[in-house]
Amino acid sequence: MGDKHQIRFEPVGIDIEADEDETILNAAFRQGVMLMHGCKEGQCSACKSFLLEGDLQMDRYSTFALADYESEEGYVLLCRGHAYSDLEIELVNYDEDMIRSGLPVCTAATTVESIEPLTHDISLVRLRLREPGLRFHPGQYVDIRIPGTDEHRSFSMANVSAAGGLLEFIIKRYPGGRFSGLLEGVLSPGDPLELTGPYGTFTLRSASDRRLVFVGGGAGMSPILALLRQMAESGNEREAVYYYGARTERDLFHLEEMARLARQLPGFRFVPCLSQDAPAGWAGEAGLVTEVLERCEPALAECDVYLCGPPPMVDAALPLLENLGVPGDRVFYDKFTTTAAAGQ
Structure with a gap:
């Protein structure tokens, strides 16, 4: 362990302690301060902040996440930064309610149930x-360690809490995937897996009463399902619609649960969108989910928009939402890097 230093985050006025051997982001996680973040590997810019005072040194990172001129101006990536003195840091992207409602990150042992x-x-x-204690907010994710390695993959929980001792994940299988490939005959019930979390800021903002627009595809249903289940359990009456993008009908699932949620939540609609081979008489929408969103939602600027799906879908949706006038602080997503997603 290295020397410890005090870090103050402005403009929220939050203080933490960080060891020189840990990144500032991990130090915050350890103390239950949930800063904005994405890949946690220096590949995105979600945790970019401005160093006001002190000696901060960074591990290697991508210049796509932090350009050289930004670094020269004083911007830093908290997921790569180490404190070598007391620091004062100005947060660029932050949600104060989320920061203050953070839960301490911990490592937990699990076994495969099914x-x-x-x-x-x-x-x-x-x-x-194996033991109780893991807490998370609906919509958050954990890192699951790939057995026999120091690598991990990030997956969002689909359930509301771990009260029953179970965690539920919706995971897309990729040919040759480092983790997802284990789901095809390698992992079995009873096998041990280690995970660390919770992470992520993809949570319902209780202070807002705006209409909710969920946009997803593939295994991105996992955290959105958690939020919908949370709304059903709490009796949340906010108007909500979920646009789910799939290629064909055989790529759709959980349709019965979506119907049940629509019965429990009178203001909720599920809209499946098929980008290929929409059959005759298809009751949903046809086209890419982003195309459907633009066609069907003329008043998005007045909504809270939650995105979760393949990185290309999220990357296509963000400029679209900006062009449609949706303020950046009303768009919520956890940015996983393409490498992490494709290599699952």
Whole structure:
């Protein structure tokens, strides 16, 4: 362990302690301060902040996340930064309510409870915690360590809490995937898995009463399902619509649960969108989910928009939302890097 230093985050006035051997972001996680973040690997710019005072040194990072001229001006990546003195840091992207409602990150041992197919390439995975104690907000995610390695993959929980000792994940299987490939005959019920979390800021903002627009595809249903289940359990009456993008009908799943949620939440609609081969008489929408969103939602600027799906979908949706006048602080997503997603 290295020397410890005090870090103050402005303009929120929050103080933490950081060891020289840990990144500032991990130090914040350890103390239950949930700063904005994405890849946690220096590949995105979600944790970019401005160093006001002190000696901060960074591990290697991508210049796509932090350009050289930004670094020269004083911008830093908290996921790569180490404190070598007391620091004062100005947060650039932050949600004060989320920061203050953070839960301490911990490492937990689990065993595989079950692995079930949802579609030809998506699985429902349930893990049982060996000991109670893991807490998370609906919509957050954990890092699951790939057995026998120091690598991990990030997956969002689909359930509201771990009160019953189970964690539920919707995971897309990729050919040769470092983790997802294990779901095809390698991992079995009873096998141990280690995870660390919770992470992420993809949570319902209770202070808002704006209409909710959820946009997703593939295994991105996992955290959105958690939020919808949370709304159903709490009796949340906010108007909500969920646009779910799939290629064909065989890529759709959890349709019965979506119907049940629509009965429980009178203001909720589920809109499946098929980008290929929409059959005759198809009751949903046809086209890419971003195209459907633009066609069907003329008043998005007045809504809270939650995005979760393949990185290309999220990357296509963000400029679209900006062009449609949606303020950046009303768009919520956890930015996973393409490498992390494709290599699952």
